[in-house]
Amino acid sequence: MGSLGIGHWIIVLAVVLLLFGRGKISDLMGDVAKGIKSFKKGMADDDEPAKPSAAPEAPRPLPGQSTSAATEGEKKVV
Template identity: 45%
Template sequence: MGKLGLTEILVILVIVVLLFGGRKIPELMKGLGTGIKEFKNAAKENDEPAPSKKQPTQDENKL
């Protein structure tokens, strides 16, 4: 029930071609690839530990 068969994939592809036309699909795929690439880069940046913020001591607060 969770798997897509060959027939279902072909029907989806035909519907996509009918909706967007053959010329528009490469542009859509390029945009999708760019979006995925940016998402992965943003996720990688979030995985790096953030620089720790030094808490001011009482002596520094007096200045």
């Protein structure tokens, strides 16, 4: 009672083909294939090690906090 037989599946397939047509289904499958290829390419790009930057940036001081270089410069000026 709850199972679908082969006849039911043929009718469902015929309705899907009538609604979408052969061209739309093949276009859809082509788009799915392109998506899979781009996903694999993106995963391969993530596996490559990141290139280190030329010079690391010095950490910025918090607001209201003086840096040691600024205090040393002030001492030399005075």
